[in-house]
Amino acid sequence: MRIGSLLTAATLAAGALVVTPPAQAAAPAVRIIKIYYDSPGSPDLGGNRSLNGEYIQLKNMTRRAINLKGWTVSDATKRKDHVYTFKNFVLRPGKIVTLRTGKGRDTSTTVYWGRSGGTYAYIWNQVRDTAYLRDPSGSLVDTCSYNSARHDYKICWPR
Numbered sequence: 001m002r003i004g005s006l007l008t009a010a011t012l013a014a015g016a017l018v019v020t021p022p023a024q025a026a027a028p029a030v031r032i033i034k035i036y037y038d039s040p041g042s043p044d045l046g047g048n049r050s051l052n053g054e055y056i057q058l059k060n061m062t063r064r065a066i067n068l069k070g071w072t073v074s075d076a077t078k079r080k081d082h083v084y085t086f087k088n089f090v091l092r093p094g095k096i097v098t099l100r101t102g103k104g105r106d107t108s109t110t111v112y113w114g115r116s117g118g119t120y121a122y123i124w125n126q127v128r129d130t131a132y133l134r135d136p137s138g139s140l141v142d143t144c145s146y147n148s149a150r151h152d153y154k155i156c157w158p159r
C-alpha cells in the first residue's frame with residue numbers, strides 16, 4: 001500500500017515536472033553543495049586515503065526521495081573515466097551524499113568513484129575545475145566551478 005502510494009506520488013511529481021515550462025528555471029532538485037578538491041596533506045601522492053580525502057557532496061533539495069541511479073558527476077575534462085555514474089542510490093529528502101574519489105565500500109551516505117593509480121587519479125584539480133551534475137537523460141542539473149589556491153574546498157551552496 002505504502003509503495004503504491006509512493007509510486008503514485010512519484011508519477012504525479014514526474015507529470016508535474018513535464019508540464020512545468022523551462023526546466024532550467026526551476027531550482028535544481030539535487031544540488032552540488034561542496035567540493036573538497038585539495039586533499040589534506042601535501043604533496044598529494046594519490047594513495048587511497050588521500051584520494052578519498054577529496055570529495056563532492058550532493059544534496060536532495062526536495063521533500064521527496066530521489067533515486068540517483070543513472071545520474072552522473074563529471075569534471076571539466078571530457079575523459080570517460082572522469083564520469084561517475086550512480087548505481088541504485090536513494091537520496092532521501094534533505095539528505096546529502098558524499099562521493100569520494102578513491103576506493104571503498106558504498107554506504108547509505110557515502111559512495112566511491114573507485115579510482116586508484118597515484119597522482120593522476122584525482123578528479124578535482126588543485127586550483128581550478130568545474131563539476132557537472134546530470135540526470136539520467138544527460139540534462140545538466142547543477143554545476144559548480146572554483147578557482148582558488150587559497151582554499152582547500154569550495155562551498156557551492158548556499159552561494
Ligand SMILES: [Ca+2]
Nearest residue numbers: 038039040041
Ligand atoms: Ca593536499
Ligand SMILES: [Ca+2]
Nearest residue numbers: 075123124125
Ligand atoms: Ca579535473
